[in-house]
Amino acid sequence: MLTALRRLASTWVAKLLFIVLIASFGVWGIGDTIRNFGRDNAVARVGGAPIEIEEAQAAIRREMQRLSRQLGAQFENDPRIRRAVAQQAIEQLVLDRVLRQEANRLGIAVPDSAVRDFIFSIQGFRGMTGQFDRAVFENFLRSNDLTEAGFLALVRADLARQQLAVAVRAGAAAPETLARPLLQWQQEQRGAAIVSLPLSAAPEPPAPEEAQLRRFHENNPDRFSTPEYREASVAVLSADRISREVEISDADLAAAYEARRSQYETPERRRLAQVLVQDEDKAKEIAASWSGGADFAAVTQATEAAGGQALELGLLDRAGLPFPQLAEAAFAAPDGGVTAPVKSDFGWHVLKVEAIEPGAARPLAEVRDQLRQDLQSEKAADLAFERANQVEDALAGGATLAEVAQRFNLGFATLRTDANGMDPEGKAVELPVIEAARAPLLRAVFTTERGAAPRLSETEAGFVAVDVKEVTPPALRPFESVEPQVREAFIAEAKRRSQEERAAGLLAAVKGGKSLAEAAQEAGLGIREIGAITREQRGDPAVPPELLAPLFELKLKEPTMAQTREGYAVAQLLEVTKPEVDAAAIGRIRGEVAQAMAGDLEIEYMAALRAQADVRVNPRLVDSLAQP
Template identity: 30%
Template structure:
């Protein structure tokens, strides 16, 4: 937690000025205690940490910076559309963050950490957001950025000074985390070790039952599995949906506006040629010539990388445009070369280059006619968004006055009705035609089955900024199906169960043989369809190996052991054939990454412990009346989109 705070404060002053949403995932402790303590304070202070006040204005500024980012992450066009409960949670977490910042700054003061003015000035001058095109601090840009973020120069100076003191305080805490060699070695061995396996799959549908079921067998299966043959409850509902999409369907867009939008997005509709390239740069022409002679086909790339040498650069670049190539001359040659033919040597600024184009995606221009409808929907959606709040209010008033029977056609609402089950399906098993995304349909169906028959409809906000109201006017209870009613469903279920049972028996036979004979590869006669895997590791799982099998394989302790499990529509039996333990000396980069990751985690734990300790040492004194006033403003007056 504190390490994240440190990184946001130290690494990015854009992040320091406008705090990111990611704080919400890491700062979660303390707010309950803060809000429970009662104190008296002047009206413009929400809390005091030691002698350090947290002003109402600072709290409001932080919230104003936070809410648009939260709205964007929720795919909402305006912070006012954030549900009231979410806004309250954000307000609490932002308060917790401000308290924690003040606690760290207070701790730095107690330790006598003094930051000279020169250090503060140098830090502010180094912030990229305040630098002009010449790379130097720009006073006019500085003033403009502060004005846009609603921050005074004095406040920024205070924040920088606090951050510098916090850095001095926190860095030794992080640096105190040391990783024992045995811990690093064990984790490295687990993550970098590779294993190979033999496996055989027994698909359910590969089994053929000996005969079609008799009527007695079907009756017995139906009686033993009654939960499989139930007619669900259906409800007849009338539904009204209002969203930017439904309003947009009534908005006419002129051809002139559509052409302007097409021209404005020319780069989107006119894609340049792109190429995938494998490229090697070496210091001398002789080595480049040798590499080209060796590089005769696409399969030689791995060997070319190995033979290039430590002083060479061998990279594979995907989806390159000609403008992505740093050297204009090299770019021309790359985009003039044919596919699957090694080119070079070519002299470049960085050395001698040999390359091979592996794929070419031609330039593509999308004509206006192909995107006309998409442009229309895009513009209509944007214009509809601007009138959505007004239409919501009108629809709410209409429903309150006359239910769902008197909705004007010009509101842009979409109305549907019919029977639907709790899964959102109609009687014929197809999804009910409810306007909106899957999330919207799920919300509407949930509302239908939570609302009593005959209850007055209410306009509520759902996912994706969609508003809807439902009226339930009929309920058909669910019931168990008789054998005659279930009909073909019983026969199909019996057949599937029989195939699954036969596959289970076959896989069990393979597993028993493997256990008795030292593995699948030793079973005699040889098993048809036996697969031999490439080396797999926890860090590089093989996509062709079912994840259920991979999870079990890394629990085995020695080659020759076997496992059996169900994976998807098959049973799988697998034998561990080899375990390769890596040597840290031959994979130093990976070992160093593992060790660094452990050190980072240990540093996080130590900082978290320090942060918890600060809660007990520096007692925050909240001003509940000021806090509740800000909370009421956040969840009340801003809650313009809540329907009653």
């Protein structure tokens, strides 16, 4: 027997069986490694460089904290918002990587002195003396979950990005051949004849017969049916409710105020215009001319003749200028003043201060109550997740909604309601949420299946559990019980059809060759002639807003018809006036268009860089990061 076994073991079949057996034990021992083979643990990769989970988590956490501080009690930490924040934070990390790679490729360097000067210029890092305060800076780092090295790296990358952006934006220019027709288009005026046909002026239709009303009742069941009603119990765990349990000390308030000082300070802003040329002597000539009273149109012409560019920069604070030397010059000049030429990597800049908005700071005493509410909301949001887990465990253990509501201090109600929150008597039902959260809670009630075991789920109203006891479907009300409403709706619909037919008749008559005035006179209707209508017409009751856009699409003498809030209106275009534009207006529109073009160029540039950078995002990990 043993001899036969030894002979069998030496065959190729036995050897193959041993190999399979060894491989199966090997896979069993390293199953996790095998299953994860080929999976990428980076949230995204840019040109092969990973964005790790920890970095993405920190970015998402910072963005959530920023939104919570900014919105306070209005901030709802629901799944949709978390997913949107996660996607936005990761996309920002991707773009930062893309721009860093491009800056490295171009050899753009940001010296330590530029990083230091930029940080020292941030108003939010200044203490009571007006100078950079190390304690305030460290509070900022702690509250935003940042290390000093990490923050310096972010600033350095942002300054490099600004250099790239300024270079791209500097190529934007709006020629007069574009600005002039655009300005004329904006300021174009039109005159029209308008006939209004309000429903209130419609002739009274013949009294309807009962058979007509009954058919109208049957053909419009949505108008005359009872809504669906649901009888349900609801329990709500919201940050607003928990915040009432949170105590905030004066020390907590003082520390939070110092960490968030920048939120309560409005930096000084200045409306600036800029000239950028490559030659210092030309810059000095332009600065002297500008200081001497030359208008922006003349300065623009001189700048373009020198091969440069003139732009309206708009309202900016110090941080809005890409170079510290530009900020120092611009914010040292008086209102209406022109700076001496300032050198940067892009050439020679000359800036004019067109207006000044002074900065302001709100003291702790002024913001104490709001800050206390914000801190309570933030701490309550953290407590809500812990308590939600406890509530979910209790429900899974068989506790009723009423029991968990009492045990964990949840909002609780038993109700019978329609989807709009009204009971069968037409009164608003009481819900255990604030007014802004009524609609999300009602959606939860009407999307829960009848008889389903109550489970806590996160909604815009907070954590909600619903137990639907009964569903009463819609039913057509008996004709006798709604006859007055049916009669009223029937007459209103008859009047609407009547005015629509009259408006269509006027439109057909004008298209047939008559003027609107002639057609209106034949129909016994009044007419108004209105001139100087612009595209930006606002609040003029003589021109129904529904007619405004169609009027600017018509050719001369063409008619149009529109349904308005009051009924119907018919109009005929009578005149088109092209305005005369002056040099100053053209200069302003050129600046506006150039800024818009610069923004578009920057967006397209970044999109092109992203497309070339081999960006790969791991959707599985993005989804997991969006979870609480």
